[in-house]
Amino acid sequence: MRSSRSELLEVYETLLNAYGEQNWWPVDLRYHREMGSDPREEIVIGAILTQNTAWKNVERALDNLKRAKLLSFEGILKTPVGKLQELIRPSGYYRQKAERLKNVAEFLNPVSSVEKISREELLDIKGVGRETADAVLLYAGNRPFFVIDAYTKRIVKRVFGIEGSYEGLRRWFEDNLPKDIKLYKEFHALLDEHAKRFCRKKPACDKCPINHLCTQP
Template sequence: MSGIGKRELIELYDKLLQFYGKQNWWPVDLEYHKTHGSDPREEVIIGAILTQNTSWKNVEKALENLKREKALNLKAIKEIPTEKLMELIKPAGFYRQKSLYLKEFANKFPSISHLKNVKREDLLKVKGIGKETADAILLYALDRLEFVVDAYTKRLLERLWNIKGSYEEIKRLFEKNLPKDLEIYREFHALIDIHAKEFCKKKPLCEECPLREKCIKSCF
């Protein structure tokens, strides 16, 4: 697929880490879960579904609404009336669709313990769970070594090294070359996302970009 391997990917990771520092994804409200006796990993799952096609800022508003109703857990999502759920998650957009996805997920997996032995293929069978959402749930909630690829990852690889590929091809490129280390997988995905938001935007800000010397699509 490309001449890019371990050295280039680790160099990229180091450079991004050095520039932005650790991102410590996935952001969860540990205090809330401590107080309410819920599992923070369920917040990761709910957030991963809500974040489809919207910004994290909008997801946060929906998560706040769920917290207010003490519904930031899979059991509550399963039990809450769909109309009420739609109202609570409205700020995250596509709320009709997402309420069905959340319901479907919570009906199938009403608590984190039901996901103990779940396989990627099992998640992909749930309505509304695509590859990116499945991998985000596996990596950030279930401690599995599944690299998450998103549109930002694809854009960065294309601009940096002229690499184009399917979701699975790009995922394999990372997984084949990175050390089997959860923290690296988690941080790398988060660092790519922040870089895409800060510099490698739709219209890239190459002049100040920390990667410009290694980037073949740099504007220089």
């Protein structure tokens, strides 16, 4: 099993050179300046909306919330659930997600609480799983929790020959990477970008920038 820090960092550096900085999580800073809202609230809202859907669908839902001037915890909490469901419909599972948004907006209000709230407290919120909790902690709270998603699992299995539980893979990354929040953010985003470009369900290995590191024949 290959799991050394140097090999994991080599994957990171190779992907960074191939794709450049992803600067994830994307937020509309101009909108928040004009509205006087906190960009971290958009990150939390996006983390809920991205559950079980593609990011392009999340963007459509976020755009709807921005046009309605409701892209904030205050906006989520004051909006009738039926109207909220319609606004976020493009993200799919809109009934469940409307309920989850209200739960999270109430629990994390003010959003500065993401700087100190425990992971266990986040996981106690109905509709917040491990991936969502870690995304909130990392991208909104600037805390060193590595996010594991389906893309990450796929790449780790192919490149390193490693399979494991969510918690096992999260610990594997955190044990083998320096506690660098920017690196965590960029690495997760780069893995997602790589999975979309090359390491798809049916991989395009010929031009893959890390095919020389891959254990998959």
